[in-house]
Amino acid sequence: MRQESAHVLVRRRVVDLADALTAVPLGIAFLLGRRAATRRFTYGLGRAEDLAGVVVVLLIAASAALAGYESVTRLLDPRPVDHLWVVAAAGVAGFAGNELVARYRIRVGREIGSAALVADGLHARTDGFTSLAVVAGALGVALGFPLADPLVGLGMTVGILIVLRDAAREVFGRLMDAVDPDTLDAAEHTAARVDGVRRTGYLRMRWTGHTLRAELAIGVDPVLTVGQAHRIAHDVERRLVATIPRLSAVTVHTAPHEG
Structure with missing residues (x-):
């Protein structure tokens, strides 16, 4: 049982690491976008940011796939979880932190016209959903419903897919030169x-x-x-x-x- 609660927390840390890593392609894209135009790249390298947005969309898709896989696995092979309140507290903290980051990134992305940064904010929001799923699942298990964890996970997978749709619309719309x-x-x-x-x-x-x-x-x-x-x-x-x-x-x- 202790191994299972540790697994939940480690999985949460892995998701947080993936969110932090999205800053790498975005940072590189912003630096490239500042370079002056050349005879080869006559409009500069601003499109690098759109490519970074594609990376973010792929990471959101990977988050949805991981959440769905974990939920189905736990639904077919239920496993007990101990230290429920510790897991729930970590989930609440993760959700609050990710939602604050998500709102900041989305707001700044809208202000500066960066579809990639908006997508990254939506990615942070998916991580918040994952944390929220941990909390809801832990509460369900505490109330005597062991299948609550995988069922809530499936619901959060649907939520991540909705976020993925919004992020893909932002990024691929920009790639296709969509303008309001x-x-x-x-x-x-x-x-x-x-x-x-x-x-x-x-x-x-x-x-x-x-x-x-x-x-x-x-x-x-x-x-x-x-x-x-x-x-x-x-x-x-x-x-x-x-x-x-x-x-x-x-x-x-x-x-x-x-x-």
């Missing part, structure tokens, strides 16, 4: 209000690390000189960069527009 449609609407509205812009055409945006880049077409008076059209394009770029959060650069194409 409201951001595009705001950019089009801002560009249309610049003096000299008669219409706005196509608008494309994509993330590179923490920042957005955009391409926009605008229509101007056909009698304008090249210099005048260029000044309008520059005004559009300056206004967009000042207005749209995380937007760092805009390529503005001008075309004559009658009317």
Whole structure:
């Protein structure tokens, strides 16, 4: 019995170690993202952060697989657990710590536009769920229901899979250049209000690390000189960069527009 309670605590420490290790690919990605663009990598290395996000998603998937495997194993081969209150106390502490870390990472990730950091925060939340499962399982066993531990574990596995879906949506959406449609609407509205812009055409945006880049077409008076059209394009770029959060650069194409 003592071996089993020790196994639960060791497994908890292994999960915490896996959570800490996610800081390694993220740290490397952030350092690479700061490097200046080169003739080979003309947009810099901001995409390294997206790759780090994929690593985090894979770790969340591994957590779900481990939780499911352990739960099924214990359901088929129930084993007693001693020192229940010690296990429960460790679980409560683990849940509280991981949830605080998760909220901080998610908040900062949203602020700086980092899908990878948001995914890492969600990963910390899955660890919190695992700790919560330990607590619920220990309480169930203490109340005389030995199957509570594996059944709660299966429920937490489902919860981790839900978190995995959210994290994968963040990371793979970024890899596929997904941008909030409201951001595009705001950019089009801002560009249309610049003096000299008669219409706005196509608008494309994509993330590179923490920042957005955009391409926009605008229509101007056909009698304008090249210099005048260029000044309008520059005004559009300056206004967009000042207005749209995380937007760092805009390529503005001008075309004559009658009317």
